[in-house]
Amino acid sequence: MAPAIEFPEPFLAFLKENNLSLDEYAFEVPLPRYIRVKPQLAAALDINAVEAELGTPLTKVDWLDGFYRLRGDVNIANSALFKRGSFYGICVSSGVAVHALDVAPDDHVLDLCCAPGMKLCYVADLQGSDGQGTVTGVDLSPDRIAVCKGLLKKYRLERARLFIADGTKFDVYAPSQVGKSAVTPSLLSSGSAIRSHESVIDDAVDLDADQVSLPTNSLSSTIHCIPSRTEAGTGAKTKPFHATRLIRNDPQLKLPSLLYDKVLVDAECTHDGSIVHLLKKAILGWSDIEQNFLNPSRLETLEGLQRGLISNGYRLLKPGGILVYSTCSFAKKQNEDIVAWFLKQHPDAQLEPIPGVDKFPLARSLVNDYPEMDLSYTIRFSPIASRTSGLFIARIRKGK
Numbered sequence: 001m002a003p004a005i006e007f008p009e010p011f012l013a014f015l016k017e018n019n020l021s022l023d024e025y026a027f028e029v030p031l032p033r034y035i036r037v038k039p040q041l042a043a044a045l046d047i048n049a050v051e052a053e054l055g056t057p058l059t060k061v062d063w064l065d066g067f068y069r070l071r072g073d074v075n076i077a078n079s080a081l082f083k084r085g086s087f088y089g090i091c092v093s094s095g096v097a098v099h100a101l102d103v104a105p106d107d108h109v110l111d112l113c114c115a116p117g118m119k120l121c122y123v124a125d126l127q128g129s130d131g132q133g134t135v136t137g138v139d140l141s142p143d144r145i146a147v148c149k150g151l152l153k154k155y156r157l158e159r160a161r162l163f164i165a166d167g168t169k170f171d172v173y174a175p176s177q178v179g180k181s182a183v184t185p186s187l188l189s190s191g192s193a194i195r196s197h198e199s200v201i202d203d204a205v206d207l208d209a210d211q212v213s214l215p216t217n218s219l220s221s222t223i224h225c226i227p228s229r230t231e232a233g234t235g236a237k238t239k240p241f242h243a244t245r246l247i248r249n250d251p252q253l254k255l256p257s258l259l260y261d262k263v264l265v266d267a268e269c270t271h272d273g274s275i276v277h278l279l280k281k282a283i284l285g286w287s288d289i290e291q292n293f294l295n296p297s298r299l300e301t302l303e304g305l306q307r308g309l310i311s312n313g314y315r316l317l318k319p320g321g322i323l324v325y326s327t328c329s330f331a332k333k334q335n336e337d338i339v340a341w342f343l344k345q346h347p348d349a350q351l352e353p354i355p356g357v358d359k360f361p362l363a364r365s366l367v368n369d370y371p372e373m374d375l376s377y378t379i380r381f382s383p384i385a386s387r388t389s390g391l392f393i394a395r396i397r398k399g400k
């Protein structure tokens, strides 16, 4: 079968340079798309009604809870149930990156490249509203994070906050206050320098994008943390771009017990495996793909960025916690090479199998040419093998 997309020369050169085959793009057209039903509404949601509204059958994905497959050319945006927030449009391969985190209701989760926010919303849905868990999203792009804020509101997600910041340098720990509960006595007793939380409450955290003048280039290397305010005795606080009411008053304490339970690093990459992205480019033009993603200096910077993101995510992870690294690139340099480099730097870190992996329709792993380590627990989804968008996923456990 011929490739489903006609690629420009620099993209073909990128494939060659990375030993990637054009066959990977000879997928059925249209590739199926996927929706995820909001778990809190799943019991009450009539799937026949969704099918009737979308005008197409939905096939339950039997290897990941809550996901349905549908025809790729169906537009879900006009559906009243979608507008009401009953379901999300998200590829099931992206769902697996979140599933790999094993999110529990009390987990504090950090999502270091969160925008536009489909995975962050899934994390928040898995936490539900009974526990004390929170999700902290970080992204460099003000425009994209504004979309993320819109999703939090649309889907009524209650314990989330968003920062416009460089994920390689982000340094805010998990919230110590959720809802009415204050810092717990055990936390207070573990740090003598901690003041009463009332004295460090930030009362102006729901800053909108238009109130902050920030460059809109998401690939800029400048740090975009909103200017911090120094509090005597507690160090600088970083203002969130947005924080929901229940975690609005976090004093941003830096205690080892406030490291995150789970960290997702869905890293910036060349997007060469993201079918939606490529189909959009095929229609709108390839100019920025050539400039931003496929030139040699950009690719070198990208490798440094990916290393910086995974390293900082790990630094902010609790001992025993789980970090998931994912990209929508097929390139070994951005996937296995980053994970291999990272594991060398952190001998305490363990690559783990992703729960349920035996049921996933995976693409073949690339040849494992790292003689000193076994990367066979990393996985790859592809349009051909999985009928999904491409995604590489690695799950790493931090040593205790």
Ligand SMILES: C[S@@+](CC[C@H](N)C(=O)[O-])C[C@H]1O[C@@H](n2cnc3c(N)ncnc32)[C@H](O)[C@@H]1O
Pocket: 094, 112, 113, 114, 115, 116, 117, 118, 119, 120, 138, 139, 140, 141, 144, 165, 166, 167, 168, 218, 219, 266, 267, 268, 269, 305, 328
């Ligand atoms: C693959 S996308 C993330 C998709 C997102 N996880 C989701 O599920 O919707 C990568 C994101 O990384 C962001 N990014 C690029 N450089 C960054 C940096 N240094 N720190 C944080 N985010 C960055 C981009 O703005 C982009 O939104």
